[in-house]
Amino acid sequence: SQKIEQNSEALNIQEGKTATLTCNYTNYSPAYLQWYRQDPGRGPVFLLLIRENEKEKRKERLKVTFDTTLKQSLFHITASQPADSATYLCALVAHGSSNTGKLIFGQGTTLQVKP
Amino acid sequence: EADIYQTPRYLVIGTGKKITLECSQTMGHDKMYWYQQDPGMELHLIHYSYGVNSTEKGDLSSESTVSRIRTEHFPLTLESARPSHTSQYLCASSQAATEAFFGQGTRLTVV
Known part of the structure; x- marks a missing residue:
């Protein structure tokens, strides 16, 4: 079956460090992949999109x-x-199916940055 | 600023009532989506549309129905609300191969 998996455990890091979050998928052949941020009680907000022929994408931090x-x-x-x-x-x-296909989300990873 | 709107923001309704959650976007996007999300849980796609008069069911089975008569409007209807329908419902829209924009959501409570 098709799955998108993200670390379900929260990631706790110290301010100033680099946070690294993982997304693994099975039985998909994605044309592109997106990352979103979601705050409690609000809808997700788009951050970055990367296409299958791109290795890396950057935006500010x-x-x-x-x-x-x-x-x-x-x-x-x-x-x-x-x-x-x-x-x-x-x-x-x-x-x-990028013209007609479904946009499917992973379960998300909660990041906590401590001062 | 995303031009996608959902009403109402909050709704408390009795069991057995019929309800319609509204979603409208002014960006001319072809694709629209409805997601269901319980607090602290993942987003589940329940309906999507890739254009006028096209609707498909998502990965999570839902008793709700949708329609897409106009590009900008994608309402979701529950014919007979039950307590198990209590959840947050999020509407989104996008053009092909671009980001999705989300509304603020409707928090539905069925008592």
Whole structure:
């Protein structure tokens, strides 16, 4: 069956360190993969999109990698701040269905950055 | 700023009532989605649409129904609400191969 898996355990790190979150998928051939941030009681907010032919994408303190051989994406936040504390979700649309396909989310990983 | 709106934000309703959750977007997006999310739990896709008059069920079975008569409007209806329908419902829209924009959600409580 198709699955998107993220670490269900919360990630606790010290301010200033780099946070690394993992997203693994099985039985998908994604054309692209996205990362979102979700705060309690609110809808997810888009952060980054990476396509299958891209290895890495950066935006300010954020970096995403995409390894289609390992079927894995890593999401990094450098110089983390307490304001980065939130749940981070990965999402994908399967290849060949990007015009009509479903956008499916992983279960998310909660990040807690301590001052 | 995302131009996608959901109403109502909060709804408390009795068992057996019919309800419609509204979702509208002004971005001209073809794709629209409904997700269900319990507190602290993952987002489950229950319905999606890739254009007018197209609707598909998502991965999570739901007793709700949707319609897409106009590009900008994607309402979700529950014919007979039950306590098991208590949850947060999130609507989103996107164009192909781009980010999804989410509404603020409707928190539904069925008593």
